Amino acid sequence: MAGRNSRFVVSLPRERISLRFAGVYYFAAQLDALMSQKEINNRELSEYFASRVAYYAMPFQKWTSLHIFSSHFVDVTFAEDLSRALRIKYARRGECAKPWCQARPAHLLAVDLFAAHGFDSPLQHELADWVEPREGCCPPVDEATCPPIEDMWEEWVEDRQYWLFVEQIAEELFYLLFGNRSFLAKFHDRLADWMRLNNAHLASGELFRKDAGGQYVLRRVGPPEWVKRAVFFRDRGYCCSCNRDLNGDQSPLNRSQFDHIVPLALGGLNDVSNLQLLCKDCNNQKGGRTVPVGDVYERWYPIDRLPRDDPLRLV
Numbered sequence: 053m054a055g056r057n058s059r060f061v062v063s064l065p066r067e068r069i070s071l072r073f074a075g076v077y078y079f080a081a082q083l084d085a086l087m088s089q090k091e092i093n094n095r096e097l098s099e100y101f102a103s104r105v106a107y108y109a110m111p112f113q114k115w116t117s118l119h120i121f122s123s124h125f126v127d128v129t130f131a132e133d134l135s136r137a138l139r140i141k142y143a144r145r146g147e148c149a150k151p152w153c154q155a156r157p158a159h160l161l162a163v164d165l166f167a168a169h170g171f172d173s174p175l176q177h178e179l180a181d182w183v184e185p186r187e188g189c190c191p192p193v194d195e196a197t198c199p200p201i202e203d204m205w206e207e208w209v210e211d212r213q214y215w216l217f218v219e220q221i222a223e224e225l226f227y228l229l230f231g232n233r234s235f236l237a238k239f240h241d242r243l244a245d246w247m248r249l250n251n252a253h254l255a256s257g258e259l260f261r262k263d264a265g266g267q268y269v270l271r272r273v274g275p276p277e278w279v280k281r282a283v284f285f286r287d288r289g290y291c292c293s294c295n296r297d298l299n300g301d302q303s304p305l306n307r308s309q310f311d312h313i314v315p316l317a318l319g320g321l322n323d324v325s326n327l328q329l330l331c332k333d334c335n336n337q338k339g340g341r342t343v344p345v346g347d348v349y350e351r352w353y354p355i356d357r358l359p360r361d362d363p364l365r366l367v
Contacts, residue, residue: 069223069224069227071224071227072168072169072170072224073224073228074164074165074168074169075161075164075165075168075221076221076224076225076228077228079122079125079126079129079221079225080225080228080229082125082129083122083125083225083229083235083239084235084238086125087235087238087239087241087242088238100124101246101250102250104120104124105246105247105250105252105255105256106252106255106256107120108120108243108247108252108321108323109247109252109255109256109259109260109270109321110256110259111259111270111273111322111323112273112275112276112279112322112323112324113323114278116226116323116324116325117240117243117321117323117325117326118225118226118229118230118236118239118323118325119222119223119226121239121243122221122222122225122226123218123219123222126218126221126222126225127209127218129161130161130162133160133161133162134160134162134201134202134205137159137160137183138201138202159183160179160180160183162179162217163176163179163180163183165217165221166214166217167180169217169220169221171213171216171217172213173208173211173213173214175204175207175208175211176208178204179201179204179205179208182201182204226325229325230282230286230325231286231349233292233313233328233345233346233347234345234347236313236325236326236328236345237313237314237344237345239325240313240314240320240321240323240325240326241314243314243319243321244314244318244319244320244321245319247319247321248319252268253268259271263317269316269317269318269319270316270320270321270322271316272316272322273322275310275322275324275327279310279324279327280310282324283310283324283327283328283329284329287328287329288350289329290329290350291329291330291331291334292311292328292329292330292345292346293330293331293334293338293346294331294333294334295346295348296331296334298329298331309329309330309331309332309334309335310327310328310329310330311327311328311329311330311334311335311338312326312327313326313327313328313345314326315339328345328346
């Protein structure tokens with residue numbers, strides 16, 4: 053089933069979020085695999101991005117580029133999972149005299165996660181009934197008495213509850229991935245490519261400038277206070293390159309350097325998920341280049357290895 057352009061529901065700002073993480077690690081792994089590909093030749097993704105390019109260019113939105121892309125990715129994944137379930141549910145069975153058989157079970161990822169996240173909808177229950185395995189075989193659904201499953205699905209995804217559900221998963225994905233600088237570097241490198249391919253400056257010309265080489269790049273926008281706090285506390289006040297402790301500086305939020313992981317000069321975005329904490333020396337040394345992000349993180353607390361003769365030690 054072809055994916056749709058995602059719509060997303062942005063709730064009022066919240067300081068806390070209830071995290072359930074049901075299935076979210078699956079989406080995180082799939083997103084990382086997608087961003088790790090050398091080339092992403094996906095017409096559907098290109099069309100989607102072209103329709104959203106103006107929003108991606110806007111500086112420092114709290115519903116970030118990662119939230120937007122995750123919402124779309126989750127929606128498309130659910131649609132593809134429905135196609136998979138249809139192939140399984142109505143698979144031809146050589147041992148069955150009837151042309152179609154519904155005896156084989158086919159779970160729906162969206163239905164499973166919808167309930168796990170505490171959402172409830174009559175359409176969800178109808179889809180769950182369709183998924184349930186049945187004894188024996190059944191002929192194709194009689195459209196006069198029961199609408200095709202695709203119609204039931206389309207009705208469900210028009211419901212506000214579905215989009216609140218997608219938003220919840222996008223928030224949980226952000227919570228997981230915002231702390232992974234390696235993923236953020238890959239993600240924003242892809243976004244930079246898509247911004248160039250879609251001539252983003254034509255949709256949001258006032259946000260761009262021409263550099264010395266005649267290329268259009270986003271204008272630099274100073275990060276607001278909430279962005280500084282998010283990045284500083286995510287990186288725990290340490291330079292992501294040399295691990296210098298910046299916590300001791302007076303007014304560390306003002307003295308620290310908030311560096312674009314993918315520089316603006318190379319198509320990077322003014323987005324909280326495209327920033328990292330660097331000391332002044334490391335930031336000056338990096339300049340407008342893309343350099344490997346630091347993959348060393350501060351432990352939450354020191355861990356001592358168990359003595360070799362300790363019975364609890366496994367290796």
